[in-house]
Amino acid sequence: MDHLEIIKLANAAAQGKRPYFFTQPDVDRLLSIVMAVTAELAVTRERLDTVERLLERHTSFTRDEIDAFRPTPAEAQARGQWHIEYLARVLRSLQQEVESLRRRADEPSAEDVARELAGK
Amino acid sequence: MQQITPAVDCAPPWTDAGVHAMSPTATHDEIARFNFLANLNKYMANVVVAGNQVAYQSRARVAYERQHGHVPGDRREIRAAMSTDPYYQMWSALRRNAMEMRQQAGRALVLRQAEQLRDRARALNRNAVTLQLNADTLVPRYQAAIDNHCMPGSYYAEYIDDDVSAAANYDVGMFATTTGLFGRYLDGAGRGVVDWLARRRPGWVPARILDLGCGLGHNTVPIAQAFPDSRVVAVDLAAPMLRYGHARATGMGIRNIEFRQGNVESLPDADSAYDLIFSTMFFHETSYQALRAILREASRLLAPGGIHLHLEQPPYHGMDTFEQFLRDWDCYYNNEPFWTTVHDTRMLIVMQQCGFADDQLFEDEIHALVDLQMPKVDEEVEDFGRGGLWYAFGAERAV
Numbered sequence: 079m080d081h082l083e084i085i086k087l088a089n090a091a092a093q094g095k096r097p098y099f100f101t102q103p104d105v106d107r108l109l110s111i112v113m114a115v116t117a118e119l120a121v122t123r124e125r126l127d128t129v130e131r132l133l134e135r136h137t138s139f140t141r142d143e144i145d146a147f148r149p150t151p152a153e154a155q156a157r158g159q160w161h162i163e164y165l166a167r168v169l170r171s172l173q174q175e176v177e178s179l180r181r182r183a184d185e186p187s188a189e190d191v192a193r194e195l196a197g198k
Numbered sequence: 199m200q201q202i203t204p205a206v207d208c209a210p211p212w213t214d215a216g217v218h219a220m221s222p223t224a225t226h227d228e229i230a231r232f233n234f235l236a237n238l239n240k241y242m243a244n245v246v247v248a249g250n251q252v253a254y255q256s257r258a259r260v261a262y263e264r265q266h267g268h269v270p271g272d273r274r275e276i277r278a279a280m281s282t283d284p285y286y287q288m289w290s291a292l293r294r295n296a297m298e299m300r301q302q303a304g305r306a307l308v309l310r311q312a313e314q315l316r317d318r319a320r321a322l323n324r325n326a327v328t329l330q331l332n333a334d335t336l337v338p339r340y341q342a343a344i345d346n347h348c349m350p351g352s353y354y355a356e357y358i359d360d361d362v363s364a365a366a367n368y369d370v371g372m373f374a375t376t377t378g379l380f381g382r383y384l385d386g387a388g389r390g391v392v393d394w395l396a397r398r399r400p401g402w403v404p405a406r407i408l409d410l411g412c413g414l415g416h417n418t419v420p421i422a423q424a425f426p427d428s429r430v431v432a433v434d435l436a437a438p439m440l441r442y443g444h445a446r447a448t449g450m451g452i453r454n455i456e457f458r459q460g461n462v463e464s465l466p467d468a469d470s471a472y473d474l475i476f477s478t479m480f481f482h483e484t485s486y487q488a489l490r491a492i493l494r495e496a497s498r499l500l501a502p503g504g505i506h507l508h509l510e511q512p513p514y515h516g517m518d519t520f521e522q523f524l525r526d527w528d529c530y531y532n533n534e535p536f537w538t539t540v541h542d543t544r545m546l547i548v549m550q551q552c553g554f555a556d557d558q559l560f561e562d563e564i565h566a567l568v569d570l571q572m573p574k575v576d577e578e579v580e581d582f583g584r585g586g587l588w589y590a591f592g593a594e595r596a597v
Contacts, residue, residue, distance in 0.1 A: 094344035158208025
């Protein structure tokens, strides 16, 4: 199998019609792309973290040493913590929606308050 | 492994997964992709999933009541209420993507080395009488209709001769999907079974053991290790799983498992051929008819004095309806079409109807036993349907 065949086969859809969750299927498609990009940024950040840690240990190193890098438990914990904080930033809107739902339903908007404050 | 006091509950690194003779090699970025996905699953389980309850109580339930004149009464009505809720839609779409991305990451890693993995398996399996493949094994409708848990090609697709890639993909991704909760060698359920047996019948050694739907044998191995003088037969439909599983077990020095291709609804063994018959997370991938056929066959095969023990996800009876609804997600959105039915099934009643009426029936809970010293902030937070706690049911037959 050549490179392109492998990536196409890796990307293959599972048998069984895919469910779409949003009112517009385009939103599902866009979210799939956003999450794939999100993952790739995390991969790049982890690679950068690996390079930084290798630089702290050696003055130079090879690409094979990047592949062979294994974090210490403390390093793995720091990297895991980065992932969780990263996901909290990326998925911030979900947290905010829950916070908003938890407040009272008649929570005023800034426009409501602006009108209120403008009154004599 | 050094225990770290965590500031944040994160997933263990993928490189903590146990290495064995069939482990695929992974580049830095392939590892990092799994680290991202494991932490995405962790964050979803620890933070995002809980918002569904808030969205339901404060929004979806109210909207449903306004439209129907009553609040949702069961998990199906809750699903109807939630299907138009924007928070649930987003959670569902993220969860589906997490699974699809996990499949993509595993397949990309495995398929580029499919030939090397196949050759390694061939070398480990050469002339082994303990690997019994049968190309005439038919894939039943309950496996063929849809690819289980969004796994393209399911357990049995073969892209090259003697392919093992389906099993290798299953193996490499499971640690990330379960964030390590099944253990370094994914054997937490099998080890839980060993521990349960030791408490139930101290000192008992089942001489002949049968594993139904063994997959790559990750839960068969700890049983075979616990009973090294026993003969274990592990049956599965899928040749790639068996080739890989046999090679993996051989590499671990295990010689007492026969990996056999076949359908466990009907096996060639004589009556009373086994002292212990077990399965782990198997029945939810069968069907109404098959479940009953398998139980009847297990009853025929169980010897006097034997134990028949199965692990599944928790059943729905007695469970809070909102939790039922959350757990049911996998049925419709993660290609587990028998999930909802099997978890509604009263297993002990079905067992009575399928040949176990005269036996001592039991229900219990079994926890995953894992050797991974994973950082834990608090109690294990379960990502519904993916955790390491199972419902156990079965029967003891009188001597």
